[in-house]
Amino acid sequence: MFQKLKGDLIIVGIIIVLAVVFFLINLIRDRQSSGEGNVLVVRDGRVVESYPLSEDITVTLWDEERTHYNLLMIKDGSAEISDANCPDKICVRSRAIARDGESIICLPHRLVLSVHSERERDMDAVTG
Numbered sequence: 277m278f279q280k281l282k283g284d285l286i287i288v289g290i291i292i293v294l295a296v297v298f299f300l301i302n303l304i305r306d307r308q309s310s311g312e313g314n315v316l317v318v319r320d321g322r323v324v325e326s327y328p329l330s331e332d333i334t335v336t337l338w339d340e341e342r343t344h345y346n347l348l349m350i351k352d353g354s355a356e357i358s359d360a361n362c363p364d365k366i367c368v369r370s371r372a373i374a375r376d377g378e379s380i381i382c383l384p385h386r387l388v389l390s391v392h393s394e395r396e397r398d399m400d401a402v403t404g
């Protein structure tokens with residue numbers, strides 16, 4: 277009876293240790309997924325530029341007629357629109373993006389910024 281209880285406790289202990297290990301692995305993976313990858317600049321549904329999140333830059337994204345601009349700022353692994361001459365300024369007020377799949381949309385300029393991690397890009401390369 278006592279032996280069996282001891283055995284159960286060991287199993288429970290192992291499960292708790294495994295749960296903690298998996299939790300830590302996920303925590304580390306989450307941290308790594310932020311700040312790596314690229315910001316894709318999509319205009320009218322076409323990818324026109326790509327910038328790595330790892331490099332701090334500020335770049336003005338002009339449309340083809342050079343009448344509409346969005347100022348893209350990448351800093352500390354996240355990207356945001358810090359200025360634009362669109363009427364609604366929703367893109368400027370949008371919060372910074374850093375994780376895979378996050379995006380900022382500027383409807384008046386038909387512009388989308390979205391984050392793609394390296395992992396996602398590898399998958400795209402295989403399928404298409």
Ligand SMILES: [Zn+2]
Pocket residue numbers: 360362363364365366367368381382383384385
């Ligand atoms: Zn906008």
